[in-house]
Amino acid sequence: MENTRIIIADSRENSRKILQESLNRCGYQIQAEIRNAPELLRRARTLYPDLVIIDANIEGGGVFEMAGIIQEDEIADVLIIAGNDSRQLKDFAHIFKPYTPETLEAAVEICLLYKARFVQIRQQVARLQEDMRTRKLVDQAKGLLMQKSGLTEQEAYRRLQKESMNKGMSMKDVARAVIDSNK
Amino acid sequence: MDDNKKRELLEKVKEYDVRFVRLQFTDIAGILKNIAIPVRQLEKALDGELMFDGSSINGFADISESDMYLVPDPDTFVIFPWRSSNGKVARFICDVYNPDGKPFSGCPRNNLKRVLKEAEALGYTMKVGPEAEFFLFLADENGQATTQTQDEAGYFDLAPLDLGENARRDMDTTLEEMGFEIEASHHEVAPSQHEIDFKYGEALGVADAIMTLKLAVRSIAQRHGLHASFMPKPLFGVNGSGMHTHQSLFADRQNVFDDPGSPHGLSDTARHYMGGILHHARGITAITNPTVNSYKRLVPGYEAPVYMAWSEQNRSCLIRVPAKRGLSTRIEVRNPDPTFNPYLALAVMLKAGLDGIKNQLEPPAPVDRDIYKMDLAERNRLGIESLPGNLYEALIELARDEVVKSALGEHIFNKFIEGKMEEWNQYNMQVTPWEVSQYLTRF
Numbered sequence: 001m002e003n004t005r006i007i008i009a010d011s012r013e014n015s016r017k018i019l020q021e022s023l024n025r026c027g028y029q030i031q032a033e034i035r036n037a038p039e040l041l042r043r044a045r046t047l048y049p050d051l052v053i054i055d056a057n058i059e060g061g062g063v064f065e066m067a068g069i070i071q072e073d074e075i076a077d078v079l080i081i082a083g084n085d086s087r088q089l090k091d092f093a094h095i096f097k098p099y100t101p102e103t104l105e106a107a108v109e110i111c112l113l114y115k116a117r118f119v120q121i122r123q124q125v126a127r128l129q130e131d132m133r134t135r136k137l138v139d140q141a142k143g144l145l146m147q148k149s150g151l152t153e154q155e156a157y158r159r160l161q162k163e164s165m166n167k168g169m170s171m172k173d174v175a176r177a178v179i180d181s182n183k
Numbered sequence: 184m185d186d187n188k189k190r191e192l193l194e195k196v197k198e199y200d201v202r203f204v205r206l207q208f209t210d211i212a213g214i215l216k217n218i219a220i221p222v223r224q225l226e227k228a229l230d231g232e233l234m235f236d237g238s239s240i241n242g243f244a245d246i247s248e249s250d251m252y253l254v255p256d257p258d259t260f261v262i263f264p265w266r267s268s269n270g271k272v273a274r275f276i277c278d279v280y281n282p283d284g285k286p287f288s289g290c291p292r293n294n295l296k297r298v299l300k301e302a303e304a305l306g307y308t309m310k311v312g313p314e315a316e317f318f319l320f321l322a323d324e325n326g327q328a329t330t331q332t333q334d335e336a337g338y339f340d341l342a343p344l345d346l347g348e349n350a351r352r353d354m355d356t357t358l359e360e361m362g363f364e365i366e367a368s369h370h371e372v373a374p375s376q377h378e379i380d381f382k383y384g385e386a387l388g389v390a391d392a393i394m395t396l397k398l399a400v401r402s403i404a405q406r407h408g409l410h411a412s413f414m415p416k417p418l419f420g421v422n423g424s425g426m427h428t429h430q431s432l433f434a435d436r437q438n439v440f441d442d443p444g445s446p447h448g449l450s451d452t453a454r455h456y457m458g459g460i461l462h463h464a465r466g467i468t469a470i471t472n473p474t475v476n477s478y479k480r481l482v483p484g485y486e487a488p489v490y491m492a493w494s495e496q497n498r499s500c501l502i503r504v505p506a507k508r509g510l511s512t513r514i515e516v517r518n519p520d521p522t523f524n525p526y527l528a529l530a531v532m533l534k535a536g537l538d539g540i541k542n543q544l545e546p547p548a549p550v551d552r553d554i555y556k557m558d559l560a561e562r563n564r565l566g567i568e569s570l571p572g573n574l575y576e577a578l579i580e581l582a583r584d585e586v587v588k589s590a591l592g593e594h595i596f597n598k599f600i601e602g603k604m605e606e607w608n609q610y611n612m613q614v615t616p617w618e619v620s621q622y623l624t625r626f
Contacts, residue, residue, distance in 0.1 A: 011324075013590070035324060036323075036324035036325070037326055037408070038321065038323065038324070038326055038408035038409070039324070039408060040408065040486065041407055041408030042321070042346055042407065042408035042409070043408075043409060045346070045349060045408075046346065046349070047475035059324060059325060059326075060322070060325050060326035061326045062322050062325075068266065071407045072265075072266055073406070091275070
């Protein structure tokens with residue numbers, strides 16, 4: 001919790017103070033307090049927070065545009081604090097004013113939880129993509145070995161594996177070397 | 184547009200879930216105009232059936248001839264890599280047509296095509312490589328532009344990255360996604376000043392690309408809480424922003440400026456083209472430097488040209504000939520600035536160059552010394568003239584130069600002079616802080 005980096009953006013001093021105190025009471029530290037939209041974009045892009053909490057009345061730019069940019073460019077997660085309902089709110093995590101510190105805490109925790117899960121899933125997807133790329137290359141290299149040296153599929157695979165162990169290279173690199181040398 | 188191309192484009196917007204299409208064109212003043220249409224109207228637009236009211240565009244048409252058509256150029260289709268609140272947006276650059284189906288003569292893009300055809304008739308294709316300079320300023324608490332640079336902002340916590348560098352990197356990636364080949368991208372001389380150069384190409388495509396680059400740079404800057412400005416001289420006492428324009432002529436894929444056997448490795452064609460630009464330089468300037476502020480940049484001492492000469496090294500000259508030869512042989516015209524309308528600027532420079540070729544105009548000998556350090560007598564002795572000193576002088580020179588006028592056509596020339604004289608007169612009526620500080624207490 002103490003490692004969580006949160007930026008709050010609110011043009012009104014009063015509501016910024018309420019927000020800050022509520023977060024402090026829940027044990028969160030605030031990385032930066034921001035007063036307007038352009039400053040929010042500048043700071044968010046240099047501080048890399050985990051979560052940006054934006055008051056819907058932020059001045060100097062539309063809240064949905066700001067929230068959209070921060071999410072699309074994967075700078076941070078966004079929680080909007082809104083005064084009233086609107087159609088665009090459904091695209092973002094949000095709570096309504098007035099809120100209790102408990103509501104805020106719950107919302108922040110859900111945002112962070114989903115962020116952690118999202119990062120996990122993204123890492124998994126990246127791994128799977130990498131595996132798929134490797135398999136594609138290995139299949140192609142296997143095919144080449146079978147064709148050129150008249151090996152069976154298993155033999156071809158074993159040869160790649162052996163080469164990989166002997167040279168301390170990954171299967172992917174060995175496969176690529178085989179493909180390149182047969183170009 | 185042929186049916187296959189049309190089907191392909193319609194499928195693409197569907198595939199990428201594009202919601203809106205922007206039909207873009209550039210007015211005479213060089214401002215990018217947009218008409219946004221929902222995707223369901225795209226087919227009609229591609230058929231060139233989309234009408235708009237031309238009289239609503241400044242300097243375009245009179246009320247009596249207000250119905251005009253936008254005809255999208257299919258080669259200019261791009262999906263903006265950045266999202267807007269309306270989802271994905273695509274664009275086409277369009278030509279403007281009259282209701283009778285003829286190209287509208289007040290459309291700068293049509294006009295450039297006309298001048299390019301004149302070059303084609305002589306067997307030439309014009310290649311252009313621009314260098315775009317701009318400042319990145321901070322946007323204030325209301326989201327409005329300031330002339331404050333990051334260096335003055337005084338951040339209390341240390342930012343690990345320079346905001347401007349970060350934004351420019353984002354600009355480079357975005358432009359590359361849009362099909363640009365970025366050749367160089369770096370910080371410039373002044374604080375918060377940046378430059379992005381992309382690979383040279385054929386004139387029409389490059390003029391389109393300049394408009395696109397300006398739009399992309401400004402949009403990305405905004406996403407970083409910054410304001411990008413292409414104003415030529417936003418700050419007194421530091422270098423201004425130019426748009427140096429490298430140019431060459433090709434025939435049958437050969438660079439006709441290149442001639443290893445000649446002095447400086449430049450062909451007669453190159454020399455005469457340069458002679459034409461120098462001969463018409465005073466008439467061209469109103470188009471290449473079209474704002475009051477443009478002339479605050481064209482002053483001695485800031486790497487901006489003031490004097491009409493050429494050189495292979497010297498950056499105080501109007502034209503520099505970079506050292507590269509072969510296919511890269513080219514001249515670099517250094518006075519243009521990013522407030523120019525690229526369609527008009529390329530048209531007038533090409534026309535002047537072609538006039539030089541036609542009449543075999545010889546440029547004077549190169550000047551390899553810093554002209555900023557010469558006095559008037561010495562410049563006179565060497566026959567080095569100056570560019571116009573302000574917008575008014577430039578407009579007068581433009582009106583005097585029949586060749587440059589013919590590169591604009593009557594409609595554009597008249598509307599341009601009209602609009603710019605008004606701009607000059609408005610400026611002239613202002614009482615500036617400089618005057619107040621100089622005269623208020625002294626008299």
